[in-house]
């Protein structure tokens with residue numbers, strides 16, 4: 001069994017390649033839920049949905065999130081009622097959020113709901129998507145213009161306000177969901193996807209017992225930097241790292257994980273950081289990490305599997 005930790009567009013792309021090269025070996029994906037938001041009464045779990053949509057082949061490839069060929073008529077119609085319309089929920093995508101909200105009202109947990117959604121999208125049976133916790137947690141960003149939900153910062157405010165602090169609300173009460181610790185303890189390898197270290201991987205590491213389990217596991221742990229040439233290909237990793245007073249580099253990403261990973265994978269454009277990462281006592285792999293298509297993410301996944 002291989003276990004992956006991730007969230008967002010970069011993780012989904014990498015997992016698409018990984019799932020194509022592992023054949024039928026079980027792959028458990030522990031997914032960030034800090035990006036979750038309740039808008040207009042609907043519960044949305046963007047990272048979980050992005051990974052399910054990508055792995056079941058229905059993702060909007062151009063955007064990297066949402067469903068291929070979706071339209072936005074219902075969103076437009078909501079304007080009449082003065083509801084939130086800044087978060088682009090498509091007409092087909094909304095069905096997933098209605099289903100999640102319906103199941104929550106019936107008392108199902110995030111883990112149960114995620115597995116039902118994955119089943120409905122006919123995810124291959126060796127792939128298991130596990131939300132990091134069944135607790136409701138939310139990532140909030142303190143900025144120069146006040147505190148706001150991460151999605152508001154990312155989508156509504158287009159990452160414009162300056163970041164001062166990141167808080168994962170309710171994380172102190174978050175226990176790992178069933179299967180999380182087991183997936184870490186029993187894996188032959190664990191891959192930290194090329195996801196934002198602050199708001200995608202960071203929340204997973206803050207769930208009670210997860211970091212300790214990663215330190216204790218016998219599994220080989222390999223992390224992939226989401227930075228290429230010192231910048232993220234998508235998203236606010238650089239702004240968040242800078243805002244928290246961290247150097248924006250793959251070496252810094254490695255430093256954030258150095259207490260539990262064995263190997264750091266960095267892009268060829270960041271090869272000059274190789275020695276600094278080795279000096280932390282880590283192994284390194286310097287390869288092309290830009291996943292411009294499924295073939296390239298499969299090549300990246302294969303080169304990582306060769307390390308195991």
Ligand code: FO1
Pocket residue numbers: 007008009035044045046047049050065066086087088089090093151154155200
């Ligand atoms: N990202 C955007 O940049 N703009 C959007 O309007 C948007 C809507 C959206 C709806 C459903 C969903 O599952 C994801 C959506 N995303 C959108 C992506 C999401 O905000 C981010 O990719 C992740 O939360 C970052 O990890």
